[in-house]
Amino acid sequence: MTIETIPTAPIDGQVPGTSGLRKTVSVFSAPGYLETYTQSILNAISPQGAVLVMGGDGRYFNRAAMASILRIAAANGVARVIVGQNGLLSTPAASHLIRKRGANGGLILSASHNPGGPKGDFGLKYNIANGGPAPEAVTDAIVARASQITHYTMTTEDAPDLSECRETQLGDMVIEVVDPVADYVALMEELFDFDSMRRMIADGFTLRFDAMHAVTGPYATEILERRLGAPAGSVINAIPSEDFGGGHPDPNPVWAKPLYDLMLRPDAPDFGAASDGDGDRNMILGRGIYVTPSDSLALLAANAHLVPGYRNGIAGVARSMPTSAASDRVAARLGVEAFQTPTGWKFFGNLLDAGRVTLCGEESAGTGSNHVREKDGLWAVLMWLNILAVRKCSVAELVRDHWAQYGRDYYSRHDFEGISTDAATRLMDRLVANLPALPGQQAGELTVTGAEDFCYTDPVDGSVSTGQGVILTFDGEARAMLRLSGTGTQGATLRVYLEQYAPPGSAHDQDTQTALSKVIRATHDLAQIEHFTGRHAPDVIT
Structure with a gap:
């Protein structure tokens, strides 16, 4: 096996969101981009002798990306890669395969629900040995490696075809192609x-x-x-x-x-x-x-x-x-x-x-x-x-x-998509700064009973995650949550989540948006959504 070393440098924006790194295909397919991020992942996980699972959702650029990843994995001493036939493997199936085979982790090539095609999106995320997405400690290690990277290594030999369920070799690394559905x-x-x-x-x-x-x-x-x-x-x-x-x-x-x-x-x-x-x-x-x-x-x-x-x-x-x-x-x-x-x-x-x-x-x-x-x-x-x-x-x-x-929790999500990152950040920063003064304040027909910038302490390992979104609670068992999405690739998406509880014995057959109308108005007033986004209404309501 002949290995080549290709110089590279840290690339702006190689910081994963809530579910891996997602960018447009044009960004991910630029020379050295995928390779630099893949090498950063491997640098963070000690790949020598590792067994990895790999698969994806079949979106555009998956095949080319897998070929490059396999060449990098072989050059970095990975012992075995278990990959779905034709590169296909659903995310839950990949998680199960990691767990069943006792793999060290897995590489999942997907941007989930984002659109595909040459003008669509692409994504890559690393899952750990329990089959789940990398926790923040591992993600932070990957980001740290990406910020210091100087080169990546690849085999000069091409990766094999993945269309048949069989074992092949790429240098010293075994590539095992499996039925993606059976397990x-x-x-x-x-x-x-x-x-x-x-x-x-x-x-x-x-x-x-x-x-x-x-x-x-x-x-x-x-x-x-x-x-x-x-x-x-x-x-x-x-x-x-x-x-x-x-x-x-x-x-x-x-x-x-x-x-x-x-x-x-x-x-x-x-x-x-x-x-x-x-x-x-x-x-x-x-x-x-x-x-x-x-x-x-x-x-x-x-x-x-x-x-x-x-x-x-x-x-x-x-x-x-x-x-x-x-x-x-x-x-x-x-x-x-x-x-x-x-x-x-x-x-x-x-x-x-x-x-x-x-x-x-x-x-x-x-x-x-x-x-x-x-x-x-x-x-x-x-x-x-x-x-x-x-x-x-x-x-x-x-x-x-x-x-x-x-009882029924009337619930809806309002998405304000493609707004400027600066405007979205200013909206959230202002809202967070005002949180201490909000309890007791009147907002439309509702009164604010609580306001917090959600902070989570993991009850198992004690790790702390701050700045996870704003929660506003109102009288009458209504809530609103606001956060910026971590899965988009263009501008910023403000997500506004709205909830109104109707206890047993009350009306459960109202139109959802009608049932939520008071909390919608109160939230728009408090966050000044129209002022910061220029939008009178959300782009998507679900």
């Missing part, structure tokens, strides 16, 4: 009662799953159609494409609108779902009803005992700070712990490893459990199907029964 499906069969779901479908239960031209297509086709017996065509947009069919692979009512519109029709299937670019997010619908991710987490927690893998109950529930408090109410009734963490799945890892929680969720359509250390879109779909098979009711009936018992 994940086997895990799902351990967790869920496939027989009860098969019977439900055989009895006439209908479903539609939109893979959004992304990585979950092969997984959903194998499980929902081949294993559970859903008719062919139940999984749509099932073939992964480099530009996600020209769409935006984000499973929400805006970007999965055809499915959303279908499910609101009187002749809709019984169940609808979608997943995103790398398979870690989900959208759940029933005939005539959309289930918010916050409600989905709460419902799964309340009914988890009906599913074989969780029959002994759950240890606790964790949610990200912007996620509604619906799951907290379930945890309280079950007598288990409830945690509020910063945004980013990495913050759930310690809680899961310590056995403090079993289920986790984020308002951004991420739900998961202790079966892996990533959120898992298809797992959430199977949880819902298994629960419906046992409860023998519709999605709408299940949701309304839950609201009757626990």
Whole structure:
């Protein structure tokens, strides 16, 4: 094996956000950019003799990027790389493979729900040995290495083709190409009662799953159609494409609108779902009803005992700070712990490893459990199907029964996209500076009862994360949370999360935006959103 050393230097902006480093394809594919960041990761993790898992969502530039990463890994003494066939591997499947094979970590090539194609986005993140995203200590080490880098090393030999499941060599490094679906499906069969779901479908239960031209297509086709017996065509947009069919692979009512519109029709299937670019997010619908991710987490927690893998109950529930408090109410009734963490799945890892929680969720359509250390879109779909098979009711009936018992948390997220970074920063800085004076202040029809710049102390290792977003609480059990997104690649995105609790016995059938109207006005007034952004209304409402 011949190794070449290529001079490089620190590159501005190589600082990962909440889920790895994401940039446009044009940035990532610039000469030396991917290579410099990959070398920085390896410099931070002691790669000599390591076993790594690698895979991605199939987006544009994945193949070329994997070829370069393999050449760098071989030159840096990595012993083995386990990679999905054709480079495909969903993020939850990668997490499972890291754990099952006892790998040192993994490299996941994805920008998740961001658009793909030559003019789209690309991403690279490192997952640690527990299968979860790198915690802040590891991320900080990568950033430190990136700030000091002087060169990267590569083999002169080209990386092998990844289209066949087999073992090959690149220098002294073994490259093992595996079926990306098989191990994940086997895990799902351990967790869920496939027989009860098969019977439900055989009895006439209908479903539609939109893979959004992304990585979950092969997984959903194998499980929902081949294993559970859903008719062919139940999984749509099932073939992964480099530009996600020209769409935006984000499973929400805006970007999965055809499915959303279908499910609101009187002749809709019984169940609808979608997943995103790398398979870690989900959208759940029933005939005539959309289930918010916050409600989905709460419902799964309340009914988890009906599913074989969780029959002994759950240890606790964790949610990200912007996620509604619906799951907290379930945890309280079950007598288990409830945690509020910063945004980013990495913050759930310690809680899961310590056995403090079993289920986790984020308002951004991420739900998961202790079966892996990533959120898992298809797992959430199977949880819902298994629960419906046992409860023998519709999605709408299940949701309304839950609201009757626990009350409803009306909830919505308002995104102000592509605003100037300077304006977004000034808005947040001003709001944070004013927090001490806000309690007791009148805002529209509401009174502020609390205001904080969210700071999280990890209950397992004691690590502290500051500046994680602003939480405003109001009388009448209303909340608003504001933070700047860490997943975009253009300008800044201000996310405003809005919540209004309606207890059992009150109206649960209002229009969501109407129910939230008072907290919307109060939040806009306090944050001066129009003044700083120039926007009268959000770009996206979910």
